[in-house]
């Protein structure tokens with residue numbers, strides 16, 4: 001589905017060799033009040049990926065997204081969307097992207113159908129095609145019977161779906177959604193997830209921002225974790241979950257060691273001649289480890305749990321989400 005635009009945007013030969021949908025290098029943003037929201041982030045998203053930019057409120061997710069769509073000017077760094085540098089070829093970069101911001105930003109007095117058709121025109125689609133696409137996406141998003149209503153009359157959930165339909169009218173290669181399900185009820189969240197999975201299967205690269213680990217876990221293959229304007233992890237969702245399900249203990253030994261002890265079934269790493277660290281699945285009894293150390297003749301004089309920045313961040317995020325539940329999201 002994302003191919004129409006590319007037919008006139010990029011020569012076919014070139015397209016066959018491209019696999020990076022988004023490349024961000026050393027991106028900085030300092031707002032006018034001097035606040036440094038992005039401190040030099042690097043990010044790469046493959047074509048066809050379902051990617052989450054995950055982080056607590058205030059981490060810099062919206063700032064990043066807004067730079068991609070040129071709503072916010074970067075201070076420094078390079079952003080390439082497919083093969084278009086946003087600085088040198090923004091019109092092409094813009095065509096590759098469909099952006100769904102958090103705030104409803106359509107004309108509240110315009111009819112649902114017209115909002116989508118107007119968007120098609122804005123991206124240079126001939127009128128007939130714009131109408132065809134508007135019908136296609138309004139139907140897919142369950143809004144066809146609302147086509148003649150002014151957008152103001154739609155429920156919150158419908159307005160969100162309209163934002164997605166509008167972003168898809170020009171069939172972008174990459175769909176970017178900023179906190180798509182913040183404040184959305186569970187039923188709508190599930191149906192939105194289903195829809196996003198479907199268009200991803202059909203070839204659209206999807207990048208979403210979220211502060212729900214659950215959302216990244218259910219939908220995404222790869223994830224970057226952003227905190228205080230810095231990317232602190234960039235990995236597959238599977239690897240992230242594995243890491244979150246582990247604890248690391250620092251063990252101090254009696255006497256000295258030359259290597260980290262080999263403990264079957266556990267990852268160990270040397271810290272210095274008197275201590276090493278070991279990764280343990282959460283909740284698993286430690287007897288096993290002590291048994292093996294005993295056999296190796298290694299005595300432990302003290303041990304402590306190494307604090308995990310990722311885990312601390314998620315605990316803090318969960319606390320904030322729960323505190324915010326009565327007052328709504330962000």
Ligand code: ADP
Nearest residue numbers: 031033035037056057058059060061062063064
């Ligand atoms: P997120 O989307 O992860 O919640 P944002 O990108 O919206 O985070 O914000 C990152 C930081 O930048 C926050 O501390 C926010 O207060 C700050 N910020 C956002 N917009 C502006 C602005 N226009 N002027 C100054 N600071 C801003």
